[in-house]
Amino acid sequence: MKSIAILGTGGVGQTLASKFLDLGHKIMLGTRNVENKLSETTKDQYGNLPFKEWFATNKGVKLGTLKEAAAFGEIILNATKGSESINALKAVEQKDLEGKILIDIANPLDFSMGMPPRLIPELCNTNSLAEEIQRTFPKTRVVKTLNTMWSGLMINPGLVNKGDHDIFVCGNDPEAKEEVKKILKSFGWSGENILDLGDISAARATEMYLPLWLRISAATNFKPMNLRIVN
């Protein structure tokens, strides 16, 4: 059993928190303002229920500020809006990030011009959000994964092709990647379907897959889908 912090209270944060709770871990979600989060009454942009309704049915999940969550977690997940992730991480005590594994799930998307979103120019091609996080917090062990699929599939790979489809992992710290692979296996991913793409610069590729994923998803009626590598 581990203490796990998830920064981000949207659909991804909620889905992963429920799964970690089921697996017997201790969970704290981090938000900018606890009171505001609990007083939200509307569904989010994806139609998810107001946070407090989900929170009421997930007894055992703690809710704290970003700072409190980072202090709580032995492992930290970044599930914040990609354009805001660096600021969200800067809001926590830096000592609470040092030496810890940070699983980065966020994608650097810009929704300001409508749908489909664009990639943020400064965070693609020759850079990525995960690299920017690693550069900004050099003592944190950043591992990028889970960002290439819908959140429901992250924790339930069996929803598609009997679980035979692929997930990517990258990061500079080999031990951190092994720990993260164990977490993925606990979600139901088979070792054969976990593809290690190398160091953190590989996040450029997985983040830049987003525009293709969103187009495929729209062209296939938004059914859960993923990539299966064949050769």
Ligand SMILES: NC(=O)c1ccc[n+]([C@@H]2O[C@H](COP(=O)([O-])OP(=O)(O)OC[C@H]3O[C@@H](n4cnc5c(N)ncnc54)[C@H](OP(=O)(O)O)[C@@H]3O)[C@@H](O)[C@H]2O)c1
């Ligand atoms: N939805 C999916 O299936 C999916 C799949 C793969 C990857 N992702 C990525 O996972 C991340 C989370 O996605 P999501 O759909 O759960 O929700 P989201 O709407 O992209 O992000 C929600 C979270 O971002 C935080 N946030 C928003 N503006 C902020 C700001 N100015 N400063 C600090 N934090 C801010 C919110 O904080 P508060 O709690 O304070 O409101 C909230 O916790 C995103 O980067 C997304 O691209 C999503």
